[in-house]
Amino acid sequence: MTTENPKRFKVATVSRLLGVSRSGYYTWAKHHVSARKARDEEIAAVIGRLRSEKGAFFHTYGSPRMHAELRMGHGFRIGRKRVERIMRERGWAGAVKRKFRFRANPATSEDKVNRNFHVPGPNRLWLGDITEHHTAEGKVYCAVVLDAYSRLAIGWSIGSRMTADLVVDALQMARWRRFGVRGAIMHSDHGSQYTSWAFTSRVHEAGLIASMGSVGDCYDNAMMESFWSGMQIELLDSQPWATRRQLGTAMFSWIEAW
Template sequence: MAGEGLSVQLAARVLDVSASGYYEWKSRAPSARSIRHALLTDAIREIHTVSRGTYGFRRVHAELTLGRGLVVAHGTVELLMARAGLKGATGRPKWVRARPDTIAMDLVDRRFARSAPNQLWVTDITEHPTAEGKVYCAVVLDTHSRRVVGWSIDSSPSAALVTNALGMAIESRKPPPGAVIHSNRGVQFGSWAFTDRAKASGLVPSMGSIGDCYDNSMIESFWSRMQVELLDRRRWKTRIELANAIFEYLEIWHNRQRRHSRLGMLTPIEFENRQLIIGA
């Protein structure tokens, strides 16, 4: 406090100590401990500088004891480095995987058939190259009619990609509470953004096991058809070119024109419309 320009008498009165005691302490010779800490701090700074700022307290301690033969505790080195503002270089950020609370159970168990729309949706991501770089596409598929109810296209496989596809499906279909959204255990589907969007809309997340494509086989089959019927039929020059082609495939060809053998050779939209007529 005195070093910051405050009155010694005022500081002593606030702290309930004597001013004479402060002046006696100030004129006292440094203790052996403080001298040793000062010398150790100088050695630590030198070692830290030689290491190009990469050494943490463990490696500094090793250099002090093994390299220089000094006797010093780990805690002392850690304390002195903290006081001197010295830190080691941290490693690369680790890949962030889905937290345990965002990993859902498999509620589908490879049984994809449903008696009505908006009971079970499946979702996944695919990628395809262009001369400019890859294009990523996320799709949400209704297992009852095989209709693409949500999709998103981007240049990176982010959590926003899958969340946008899910958001489109929710806005267009208004699923009832308890409907299931099934995915693999990709980090995008375990993200807070995706799971929060699903749960806020009353959807129940479901995830297959790790590395087993059969747990989400319906959408894997969809990607396989899209690969044969669109993606692999030519080389794509730009991302925009491919994105436009994917849009046309999903909304025009697949939903409105392509006849599906599992739907009695009806298109997904025809199948849903017929189900509405029968239900009425």
């Protein structure tokens, strides 16, 4: 048995030995589809059908998620790299999250907290932030001022618009409840409501020390994020909300009673 590579034989010699014409061989070679190529076409057809399926979101899938769908949803035994190659060859790509460019408002303050939310007593560090949630009527916004020592919401305001008045009202409630407090750090993010003239002037007027975390970093106000997470789990995601009034009343009850 010869071990020579068949590719070394001339087409004319092989054709004569096999009893076929050279033109017949070239016709076969031109139109012949390998088993692997045929399998690729089969997989591509399924991917193409999924991507065009109405009411689904397969057109947003990249190769990792499409690979998982083919394996678990359609029983294909296939590697992720093969799916990636098939999609790349046909120009199919998943949806890419848009890059968000943060634009800091010029009226900002130095970060005087540096993620250290442990304070020895009340009225040393106050935290401010806003959250939003949908109802059938539209969004409801809630601004809160939190005392870092007790983690108690000492000021809050609820409304249908995210304006500077919302955060000013929450601060005013905190000042009323902690009457006479001066020198506390008032820490927030760089939202336009907190960098507004209305809010910053009230902070200075109250004798508080303004502080802001770095732009776009939730960890710089992590205690507030934890507060909102609790509200999200225990209240906001507990049911669909029909009206702004219904959700606003529920927010009031959760903050003041719960």
